Structures are given as C-alpha cells and as structure tokens.
Amino acid sequence: YLRICKGRKVDYNKSLGIQLLNESWDAKKEKVRNKAHLNNKDEINVLLNKIRLNIQDNIWKRERSGQMIDLPWLKQTVHTLLKGDNLESRIRDESFKEFIDKYINNSSKRVSPYTGRPISKSTIKSYQAFQRKLEEFMRENGEYDFEDIDMKFYYNYVEWLERNGYMLNYIGQQIKHVKTFMNAASRNGKTENRIFNSREFRVLKENTGSVFLNQEEIIRINNLDLLQNSSLSNTRDLFVIACNSGFRVSDIN
Numbered sequence: 001y002l003r004i005c006k007g008r009k010v011d012y013n014k015s016l017g018i019q020l021l022n023e024s025w026d027a028k029k030e031k032v033r034n035k036a037h038l039n040n041k042d043e044i045n046v047l048l049n050k051i052r053l054n055i056q057d058n059i060w061k062r063e064r065s066g067q068m069i070d071l072p073w074l075k076q077t078v079h080t081l082l083k084g085d086n087l088e089s090r091i092r093d094e095s096f097k098e099f100i101d102k103y104i105n106n107s108s109k110r111v112s113p114y115t116g117r118p119i120s121k122s123t124i125k126s127y128q129a130f131q132r133k134l135e136e137f138m139r140e141n142g143e144y145d146f147e148d149i150d151m152k153f154y155y156n157y158v159e160w161l162e163r164n165g166y167m168l169n170y171i172g173q174q175i176k177h178v179k180t181f182m183n184a185a186s187r188n189g190k191t192e193n194r195i196f197n198s199r200e201f202r203v204l205k206e207n208t209g210s211v212f213l214n215q216e217e218i219i220r221i222n223n224l225d226l227l228q229n230s231s232l233s234n235t236r237d238l239f240v241i242a243c244n245s246g247f248r249v250s251d252i253n
Helices: 041-065 071-084 096-105 121-141 151-163 168-187 215-222 230-245
Strands: 002-006 010-014
Touching: 002 041, 002 071, 010 071, 041 071, 096 121, 096 168, 121 151, 121 168, 151 168, 215 230
Parallel strands: none
Antiparallel strands: 002 010
C-alpha cells in the first residue's frame, strides 16, 4: 500500500497490487529485503522508490498551485505510474477489472461451484450487466483493484447506485456480484483480501409486493376485440397462453 498522511484531513491509502510474504518485507526501510528470494526484488524496489519520489513531487506541486490532494487523484497518479513503464504487468498478472472480464468470458465453459451445473446464459447476462455498471462507477470514481474492495468501496458504491435511482434489491444484486467475483479471485489466489466476507459487507434487500393478474382480468384481456390489429391480437393470444400454461414466449417460439 501507498499511504499519504498529512494532518487530520489527508489520510489516503492506495493498493500497489504487490503481494509479499511478511518475512520478505522490511517495514522500517519500506522496501523488499535483500535476502528475499524474489527474482524481481530489485525491480520492485526501483518501482517503489520511483512512485515515492513522484508522489512527493506531485504533492509539492499541487500544494503550491492550490490544488486538492484527494483519493481519486492518488489512484489516477499511481495507475499512471504503474502503466507508464509497463511495470505493472511485470509484477502482477491482472487487475480486478481484467479478472472479471476473463471470468465472464470463460463462464460458458465452467460449472457453478454451488449447483454443479453449467453457468446459465441468464447468469452470464447478469454478470455482463454488473460489469458495465461497475465500469461506469469506476469511470466516475477512479479505479478499484482487489485490495481496494473494502468498506469504503462498499459505502461509495451503494451510495452511487442510490444516487442514480436504483432500488434496494438491484443494489443488493450488485453487491452479490462483487462478492461472487471476489470469492472467485480468492479461490484463484489473486487476492488475500477477505473484507467482502464480513457481516457489514452485506447484500441489501427488501420485501416487494407481487404484481399479478387474476383469472377475471385474464378473461377480459382474452375477450378484447383486436381483429383490426393482427399483430396485437397474436401478441395477446401468446400472452394468454403463457398465463395459463406457465410457458415463456421463448418456449412457445
């Protein structure tokens, strides 16, 4: 993690996506130990020093120009630094967004770990809808990686969805997908972050009333005179058949 702490108003953390064993890290010198059995330890230390110097220089420049030092700026600056020399790809294989994309693309070839059955097309469509919504959120609020999926992300995402007019059960579905992908990432050794399993990181839901037609209403629809509109008449017939049989339109077609 990179941490910026200055007074009471500035205290931000940003994951660098580098995972090490405790014994490989020198907390006092803030670098990988020389004795660590890592082939790229020197490269990581060079990267860390480059980020440290660049961030310090950027803070100095922003303070002189009266610009704000905030979390979105920190995330974007670190992201730019890691991507700049293609160093990010050499110290890690994929980001949270990239993992989601790969997971979805391979979903048709997998079976559910819960049911033992192939992943359904409707589930894959739900994954894709979640992916689009999360990317929209990140475009407005900055990138979030595996280690950024914490309670701050949770509250920010929920608040953003509420502000955009989404209902509680839809928001709960979004959080459920976050937990699904983080669980998959954890099983694949992509992250050690387990905050998404905490009780506070919960799937929101509320009871809703069921909207349905009674038999009298279905009969009234069936008896409508739609002879002047054959397309609407056919649609009505299919609807009535579905109401009485339980078939979906796709089943009938």
